[in-house]
Amino acid sequence: MSARAIPYRPHNHDACVSQALTDARAICQQQNARLTPIRERVLELIWQSHRPLGAYDVLSELSSDGHNAAPPTVYRALDFLQQHGLVHRIASLNAFIGCTHAGENHTGMFLICRACSNVLELTATAVSTEIRKAASGVGFQAENTTLEVSGLCPRCQAEPDDG
Amino acid sequence: MSARAIPYRPHNHDACVSQALTDARAICQQQNARLTPIRERVLELIWQSHRPLGAYDVLSELSSDGHNAAPPTVYRALDFLQQHGLVHRIASLNAFIGCTHAGENHTGMFLICRACSNVLELTATAVSTEIRKAASGVGFQAENTTLEVSGLCPRCQAEPDDG
DNA sequence: CAAAATTTGAAATATTATAACATTGGCAGG
């Protein structure tokens, strides 16, 4: 299945980025949403790795671009991208990561490596089902789930000191 | 089972608080940890409702007490309480809530009502099992799980405008 | 083109959290 665990394996990351941008353009067009230059640039920056990036990290990258942006610029772009399912916010880190299931209907489950910081996003149907079951068992109507698991990725289990 | 869904039902909340404090004293004694007056007071404040409380809310309550505290005082107390399993931090809200399973070995799942803000903590074995399974399926060694579900509690599903 | 709506700029400020160092208070060993 999705068991390739891509972020943890060497890969041509440029391909990830350009794929993400291509997908984003298509999705925004479909949804009649405007992927403006700033928004696209922020998405690209978020995708520069499989590690979550803080809003202020994005901000300083924009500054390096020569773009003299203020925090609201970044937060607005991130809001837009979240709204359209292109990035996720990792609540336990106050940081953002590109969505690897953009366009698909999914509930993200994030595996965050505490050693190398890489994040793998999974869609785990069985997990969602059990969560929904547990919630409705007490009469709770679930709308939104935050599921973030920290631990050690396969790579870092093997070699505990480098990323 | 635990399907009483206490926070959502009228109950004698003073009993919750004094039970929590009693349990906390026992647990700290067992663990040779010092439940100092500040720590106990912070725990009591956190327990004043089943709604999560921000660190700065705790701070201003302490000020009302006449205790002229600074942020580190509160954060230190909260750290201590978390460490000993007496409170949980709700990452999606940057707020803290009393643990209703203190002393028990558990993985919290939090059901957060977006209307009345009450939080129910569940221990859902089936959920934990599936999470663990999904993680190990991609070779990830899970250590810590953040699971927060927002939605509508039973009470607020019935009467959507009051808490 | 003009009006309306969306997007971005800019300044200020709110909110959450930590760093660094000084002080206090209990307690163990001499």
Place this chain on the structure above:
DNA sequence: CCTGCCAATGTTATAATATTTCAAATTTTG
């Protein structure tokens, strides 16, 4: 009983994250 240590707390300052507000520019629509 003192003394030196250690944990806890006090205190000041600051870091990191996020939002409010209003103005200007740009795009879309009629």
